[in-house]
Amino acid sequence: MIFKMKEKGFQAELEYDVLNVSADENFGFRPYQLLISSIVGCSGGVFRKILEKKRLAYEDITISANVKRNPEIANRIEEIHLVYTIIAEDLEPSKIEKALELTRKNCAMIQSVQDSIVITEEFEIKQSK
Template sequence: MEFHMKDVGFYTETPYGRLDVAGDEAYGFRPYQLLVASVAVCSGGVLRKVLEKMRMTIEDIHIATDVERNKEEADRVQVIKVHFTIKGVNLDEKKIHKAMELTRKNCSMVQSVIGKIDIIETFEIASK
């Protein structure tokens, strides 16, 4: 990726459109938002694949995040909580627990930050 400077922040062009990144949310995504999004969406994508390989029918996965930052250490991201609400047919809670373990081991973004950022992943099964 290549980034180009603008008045406030930077931007890059992707096949999906322009991505603006800036420390001020009025001018683009904040860097920490992209970090959190990368962890959450990578985990969600891996979880979906694992659940499908386990032959579970998934209708939807909603991902909610919460972030804790350490103001005394350059406002660094210290904890990312990722909560999955999974909707599907005949979902097996024990299999989902196993899928969560496999997801953590196979998500490249989670593996990239382990040891620096605590990733806490939880789930619930949505009622119909």
């Protein structure tokens, strides 16, 4: 990937679209937003594949990320807590727990940062309407 400097940040022309990165969110995505998005996107994609391989039916999945940053040390990200909300008719919590364990093991982004950022997960299952 090649990032070119612009007046308020950097820009990369990628296959899908142009990516603008800036410390000022009026001019692009902030770096911490991209890091969190990478972790959520990767883990969510792996989680979905695992559910499908295990033939666990669901209607929708939402992932919220609660982030703890340390303002004393460059405002670095120290903790990310992921909450998976799964809308489904009939899922056994034990199967979701196992799927999340496999997700953690197979998500490249979590594996890349696990020694420097504490990542925790929880889930809730909501019944379909």
